[in-house]
Amino acid sequence: MSGIADVARVAGVSKSTASRALSGSGYVSEDTRRRVADAAASLGYVPSTSAVSLATGRTRTVGVMMPTVTRWFFAEVLEGIQHSLLQHGLDLTLYTAGPDRASHDIVYRDFLSQRRFDGLIAVGLDPVDRDVDMMRSLERPVVTVASGDIAGVDVAIDDEYAVRRATEHLIDLGHRSIVFLGGPRAHWAHVDELRFRGYLRTMESAGLGAHAHHVTCPVTLPGGFEAAVDLLSYPEQRPTGIVAVCDEVAIGAIIAARRLGISVPAELSVIGIDDHEYAEMFSLTTLAQNPRQQGALAVDLLAQRIADPTIVGGVKPLRARLVSRHSTARVREG
């Protein structure tokens, strides 16, 4: 590929003049600038971004940190971010750090501390891990998505609202024995904990506090399936309604019910939060959110903050929308 020397030769100027013309730093006449630009275009010359970075202090790169890319929500947010960054002409550097502290430490010590980005997007990082505090100490703009802390987060749905709406939907249909399914108590993700607390408050407000019950399970489809097989196998402990921490767990519960010959919704109502790509095929009633849109909003916000670091304030919490399908129904009188 062509170098700056080739561009200079074709344009008939010195290398340093060609460099000034292309970087936009230092004076060159308009005529020279045009000749150099034409030469660069005709040669397919692309400037070294390392040199541009040194000159401008900009990397044209955004770092994205999330715990995993294998769950629906994170993969969708990542696609939203990627699509939007392409429009902005910005590279995406991905950092995943699982629940173990050690992988976080490697990411911080060996990667983030080098600040090879103009800004960071942190998705689903728990406030308790202090990740976001560490990111902010890097003196680059940070935008947070879905960290389960409405006060400090930039882009997120209102989890408290979503789970209240889901729980009230079942209460309105006459259910009293409503289980909250999902999330291990031991290593709570903050979002899961928020949703559980919202469920609990809603049950208590409706005078159903004595019926509130948390069945823990990994926040995955197989996790929901296995926990629901356990929960539903004994008629005496079987609830009439399940509020699942998310759609993957809700769908696992529906599959479990079908395997056990329990009719959904005639004998069991199940409601989720997400509007996962499988929600339609399972006729799942859910509180819909749009993670791709959240990714795009995060990029817009970060681009603003990179342009002007004094900008503060995020997006107003997004409202999940009730999508009524056929996994919930009026409780059977008995």
Next chain:
Amino acid sequence: MSGIADVARVAGVSKSTASRALSGSGYVSEDTRRRVADAAASLGYVPSTSAVSLATGRTRTVGVMMPTVTRWFFAEVLEGIQHSLLQHGLDLTLYTAGPDRASHDIVYRDFLSQRRFDGLIAVGLDPVDRDVDMMRSLERPVVTVASGDIAGVDVAIDDEYAVRRATEHLIDLGHRSIVFLGGPRAHWAHVDELRFRGYLRTMESAGLGAHAHHVTCPVTLPGGFEAAVDLLSYPEQRPTGIVAVCDEVAIGAIIAARRLGISVPAELSVIGIDDHEYAEMFSLTTLAQNPRQQGALAVDLLAQRIADPTIVGGVKPLRARLVSRHSTARVREG
């Protein structure tokens, strides 16, 4: 954060000496090098990678291109790559380009042409799109994963073997009416096409060519579900066995069968390729592959090629392994 001037001051040397000592370029005494290193460590100083890149020509970054991150296979490969790059101290820059030509063009024109990486990993890119040819023109090492072209690909399972093994498994159990489910004919992914052709050849070798039948559908779980509902609704056209293009499609078919009251495996055998995270809960018999391992192998191979660009030759095609669960059984005599 501290700059090179702070390091120089603490070490009691000039800025240029501190810079030489830290970059390892140019002479400094061992004593000075140690004082500068200690100063840098005590201040938590991290050198500007833009400057290091200019000096070394290395970006310490690997570009990864794949069509999507929302499918199981791609998300798993990406996690494998990420985990392995962290060990190597290399950044991961992600480029996703969907099936439309326009998004590929943007990625090449605006991103890849800038070569902000020491090497590239191309995952699941079709040879027909000529993506890999364009990548190779960038004069950086390229490693290809699962591009459906055993001759030219570096890391992949032997798709022909996997689908032959799957089809023979059903033939061995006495099935004759075996459908291949998945993959639209119009925009074949090369992997899907390879698998279909392998199925067809196996059927023909067994004298069952007249029974071969391809039911097209999107290569997703809901895609498999909908196509299978159609296929299985009419007893007269119902096969006794399904070879699915991948586990997501196979699981969709199992869910469809259950919805229609068709017993798996008593009335219908279903086999997939993958060993997806949901395979266990659906008791799916499948040809298992390990995409995380493929991601890690790709990183090892790329690291070798970056160190020595004359190295050629990839990994021997990986053998998928038959995992027998309970979605396949001897055909019912009727």
